[in-house]
Amino acid sequence: MKLTKEQVLHVARLASLSLTPEEEAHFAGELSGILDYVETLNRLELPPPGLHVSEDMSEPTPLAADMPRPSIPTEEALSNAPDHSGSFFRVPRILEEGR
Amino acid sequence: MSAPFTTLESFRKGRDERAFSIEDAVRYYLDRIEGIDRALGAYLTVNPNALNRARQLDNRLARNPANSPFYGYPVAIKDNMNVLGLPTTCASRMLANFRPIENATVVERLLKAGAVILGKTNMDEFAMGSSTENSSMGVTRNPWDTGRVPGGSSGGSAVSVAAGLAPLSLGSDTGGSIRQPAAFCGVLGLKPTYGRVSRYGLVAFSSSLDQIGPFSRCAEDALELTVLVSGPDGRDMTVRDRDPQEMVREFEGSVRGMTIGIPEEFFGDGLDPEVAASLERAREVWSAEGAVFRPIRLPSASFGVNVYYLIATSEAASNLSRYDGIRYGYRSLSSGNLKDLYQNSRREGFGPEVKRRILLGTFALSAGYQDQYYRKAQQVQSLIREEFDRAFHEVDLVFAPTTPTPPFRFGEKLDDPLAMYLSDIYTISANLAGLPALSTPSWPTPSGLPVGAQLIGPAWSEGRLLRAARVLEEAVGFRTPPVSVQTAGGKVS
Numbered sequence: 207m208k209l210t211k212e213q214v215l216h217v218a219r220l221a222s223l224s225l226t227p228e229e230e231a232h233f234a235g236e237l238s239g240i241l242d243y244v245e246t247l248n249r250l251e252l253p254p255p256g257l258h259v260s261e262d263m264s265e266p267t268p269l270a271a272d273m274p275r276p277s278i279p280t281e282e283a284l285s286n287a288p289d290h291s292g293s294f295f296r297v298p299r300i301l302e303e304g305r
Numbered sequence: 306m307s308a309p310f311t312t313l314e315s316f317r318k319g320r321d322e323r324a325f326s327i328e329d330a331v332r333y334y335l336d337r338i339e340g341i342d343r344a345l346g347a348y349l350t351v352n353p354n355a356l357n358r359a360r361q362l363d364n365r366l367a368r369n370p371a372n373s374p375f376y377g378y379p380v381a382i383k384d385n386m387n388v389l390g391l392p393t394t395c396a397s398r399m400l401a402n403f404r405p406i407e408n409a410t411v412v413e414r415l416l417k418a419g420a421v422i423l424g425k426t427n428m429d430e431f432a433m434g435s436s437t438e439n440s441s442m443g444v445t446r447n448p449w450d451t452g453r454v455p456g457g458s459s460g461g462s463a464v465s466v467a468a469g470l471a472p473l474s475l476g477s478d479t480g481g482s483i484r485q486p487a488a489f490c491g492v493l494g495l496k497p498t499y500g501r502v503s504r505y506g507l508v509a510f511s512s513s514l515d516q517i518g519p520f521s522r523c524a525e526d527a528l529e530l531t532v533l534v535s536g537p538d539g540r541d542m543t544v545r546d547r548d549p550q551e552m553v554r555e556f557e558g559s560v561r562g563m564t565i566g567i568p569e570e571f572f573g574d575g576l577d578p579e580v581a582a583s584l585e586r587a588r589e590v591w592s593a594e595g596a597v598f599r600p601i602r603l604p605s606a607s608f609g610v611n612v613y614y615l616i617a618t619s620e621a622a623s624n625l626s627r628y629d630g631i632r633y634g635y636r637s638l639s640s641g642n643l644k645d646l647y648q649n650s651r652r653e654g655f656g657p658e659v660k661r662r663i664l665l666g667t668f669a670l671s672a673g674y675q676d677q678y679y680r681k682a683q684q685v686q687s688l689i690r691e692e693f694d695r696a697f698h699e700v701d702l703v704f705a706p707t708t709p710t711p712p713f714r715f716g717e718k719l720d721d722p723l724a725m726y727l728s729d730i731y732t733i734s735a736n737l738a739g740l741p742a743l744s745t746p747s748w749p750t751p752s753g754l755p756v757g758a759q760l761i762g763p764a765w766s767e768g769r770l771l772r773a774a775r776v777l778e779e780a781v782g783f784r785t786p787p788v789s790v791q792t793a794g795g796k797v798s
Contacts, residue, residue, distance in 0.1 A: 214664065221622060221667040222629070223660060224648035233664055236722060240665060243723055244611040244678070247685055255680055258687035260739055261694045262764040263500065270542050282406045288636035295631050298643050 207241045209234050308469060309333060311783075313526045316472070317374045320366075327366065327377035331359040331421050334379050338423070338470050341788055346445040347464040349384050350391050351424040358421050374529060376419030381471035383462045384425040385432055386517070387506040388412050391422070395508050396440035397430045399628050399635045399654035409506020410541070411475060411517050411534040418533055423471050426461025430656045431625065432482055432510045434458050435728045438719055439658045447489060448786035449755055453712040456486030459520070463490040466520045468788050473530060474520045477504075479511050480613050481707075481732025483518050484744035488707035488757020491746045491784055493774060494520050495527045497535065498764045499739035501547070505540035509624040511617040514736040522783050524745070524775040528556050531767055547765055555768025560776050561595030563769075566700035568603040571731055577710045579750040584706055587747045587758045590780040591704075591773065601696045601703065605688040609733040610726055612689070615669050615682035616737070621659075622666030628654060661722060690738045697763040702773060706731050707744040707757030731759060741767045745774035746781055755784075 214234045218225050225233065280293045289296040309325045310316040319325050335355060342348055362377050371377065382388055385395045387405035389412075394400050408416065415422070429439035437445045437460025445460045447453040448468040455464045459476030463486035466474050476483040478496035487494025495518045502517045509515065519530040532549040567588075572581065588598060630636035630650030637649035655663070669678040696703060708728060718725040735742035741764070744757035758777060762770045 209668075213668075217664050217668045217671060220671060221663050222626070222644075222647040222651055223655075223663060224645075224652045225660075229660075233661065236661065237665055237668070240614065240723060240726075241668075244614055244682075247608055247611050247681055250605065250608065250685060250688065252681065252684040253687050253691070255684060256687070257683050258690045260690045260764060261697070263498075263739055265545070267542055268537070268546070270539060278406065283632075285406060286403055286633035288630060288634070297631055298640060298646055300643055 207238065207245060209238045209241065311472065312523055313374050313378060313473070313529050316378055320371065320377055327362045327421070328356060328359040330377060331355050331379050331423070334423055334471060341468060342470055344446065344451065345448055345464055345468055345470070345788070346443050347426055347461040347468065347470050348381070348424045349394060349396065349427050349442050349461065352391060352422050354390060355379070355421050355423055362419055362421070371419065373418040375415065375533060377421060378419070378473065379421045379423045379471060380415055381423050381426050381462060381465040381474035382412060383428055383459050383474070383476045385428060385477060385508040386412060386475065388422050388425065391425055393425070393508065394442060395431050396428045396442045397654065397656065397659070398441050401635065403633060405506070407506065410503040410538040412506065414534050426459070426465055426474060428461055429458035429658070431508065431621070431659050432458040432477055432479060433621070433658050433662055435481070435485055435725050436713070436718065437461065437486075438715065439656060441656050444715075447712050448788050449491065449753065450712065453714050453754075454489065456489035456708075456712060458482040460486050462520050463487050463492055463494065466490070466492045466522060468786060472522065473526055475517060475530075476520055477507055477515055477517050478736065479514045479617060480736050481729040483520065484707050484732045484742060484757065484759060485729060487520055487744040488759075489712040489755060491749070491755035491786070492520050492522060493524060493527055493743060493745045493778070494518065495531060495743040495767065495771070496735060496741065497531055497767055498741040500543050500545040501531070501535045501741070501765075501767070503538040503541040503544045505538055511620040512624065513620060514617060516736075524556075524771040524778055527743070528552060528768065528771050551765065552768035552771075555766065556772050558772060559594055560591055560773050563596045563702065563773065564700045565591060565596050565598050565773070566601035566696055566703045567598055568601050568606065568696075568703060568705060570603050570607050571705040575709050575730075576706055580706055580709070580711060580756050583747045583750065583756040584758055587777055588704065590777055594776050596773070598704070599700055601700060603689075603692045603696060603734070605685060605692055606734040607730070608685050609689060609737055610730050612682045612685045612737055613729070613733045614665065614726060615678050616686065618662040618666030619670050619679050620666070622663045622670065625659070625663055630654070658722070686737050689734050693734075693738045693740060701762070701769065702766070703761040705759045705761065707759040711750050711754035711756060735761045740764060741770055743770050743774055745777055746784070747777065748781060749784070
């Protein structure tokens with residue numbers, strides 16, 4: 207499948223990635239090549255949709271006990287924040303002044 | 306100075322007979338790292354508290370006998386697993402300043418047993434790559450030929466054990482990231498069964514495929530480390546409650562009477578003739594020890610790379626959406642509003658391979674394309690699993706190459722992502738099927754480059770895999786690369 211620059215731009219927006227114009231052109235070509243390769247899957251005769259579970263792994267995933275656990279102390283939760291103020295993460299203003 | 310010990314067992318003996326102190330043992334590795342690692346680049350961070358901890362352990366040992374073979378044992382950790390007191394960078398600008406607030410489960414268990422963490426090892430950014438060239442922190446070189454890559458993504462962990470900069474290390478394997486660098490560096494690398502080891506505290510890449518496992522000089526050490534770190538922790542709910550002693554029991558004995566399958570799809574075109582010749586010798590060793598070989602078919606396995614680059618990128622796109630520049634990680638300074646902050650932080654924080662995979666995964670999951678890509682990939686993944694299930698009705702293990710070629714040169718595949726992806730063609734199917742698999746050293750090529758023999762087993766058969774690996778290991782012997790570097794204190798080799 208051939209990806210256009212516009213499609214790459216759309217996907218980048220979905221992924222919250224901004225790309226330079228050179229990156230857009232570069233990734234369009236590169237991703238098209240990778241997609242052409244992965245599309246050789248179309249040659250296979252496929253089983254019904256869904257994921258087969260391997261033998262010896264079919265027991266259901268255990269469930270976690272629904273018990274409260276102490277959460278991360280605020281100070282530790284903020285310790286890696288690029289910017290914080292008091293007990294909050296600081297971000298650029300979202301709402302306009304006066305609204 | 307030569308190594309005071311080479312394996313867990315010789316360490317335990319020397320430690321308990323007081324042939325050396327834990328401080329001696331740790332200092333030996335720290336000195337070697339200082340002397341040699343500038344040329345190899347295995348470590349990103351050396352633990353500044355390692356010697357202190359060694360002294361504390363020595364003091365405690367004077368009063369109480371050690372209760373674990375790991376008491377005092379030095380171990381290196383891939384830099385995508387959390388160790389309190391050390392950064393977890395994932396070799397990414399995005400996490401360059403990240404300080405974890407707790408230990409990964411595997412690290413917690415090592416520390417509880419008394420191990421000493423030597424440091425954190427280099428890797429491809431976010432574990433995405435097959436050569437460690439995608440690290441944004443620096444180059445790691447193959448100790449057998451410093452013009453060649455160590456493999457990846459756990460390149461630093463493989464080099465640390467190969468070059469004697471750690472006796473044991475941990476890596477993570479999503480599509481071959483333990484086995485491929487193990488093969489390229491001439492050490493043993495094991496990817497356990499999906500559900501054997503908790504990934505709590507491992508930076509998530511592709512959660513349905515990621516698994517943590519050991520690099521070691523011998524099968525027995527890989528077994529001991531896997532036993533130590535396996536089992537439920539109540540945090541990673543994919544972990545099953547299997548008795549780890551099962552592995553120990555299956556490790557005992559020889560390969561006599563074992564049936565080993567040879568999938569013709571793994572030995573066809575594209576396999577380097579020198580690698581093929583080395584593996585033929587390995588097969589003869591197992592044969593001579595009484596194993597029976599039988600051809601099998603795994604026709605869909607060769608589509609593993611296609612499936613992997615849809616499943617793993619889709620999961621990565623989702624997992625890496627958490628890096629938003631708000632709560633932790635890199636934040637771009639050039640952002641007027643929130644949307645720019647997200648987009649610019651991610652643009653400046655992620656390297657090219659990470660962006661490539663995020664874009665591919667986001668595309669594969671985007672409206673209108675899921676059926677064509679993600680869902681189809683899962684169907685082929687089912688085929689691969691069914692073929693392995695059938696194979697293991699006939700054989701005990703599957704024997705395959707780990708890599709199609711010996712280690713390649715720096716830059717050789719860097720501009721061609723597809724060529725790089727194909728260097729994992731033989732390792733990926735075990736991840737897609739959730740099966741345990743290892744790479745153990747076979748004989749080197751005529752020019753002296755390492756070759757890995759891969760064994761894949763049914764779920765929970767790590768003990769059996771390691772038993773067969775030990776038989777080959779006794780025939781091949783552990784080879785030490787010719788690294789020798791001048792240091793202030795004299796020559797270290």
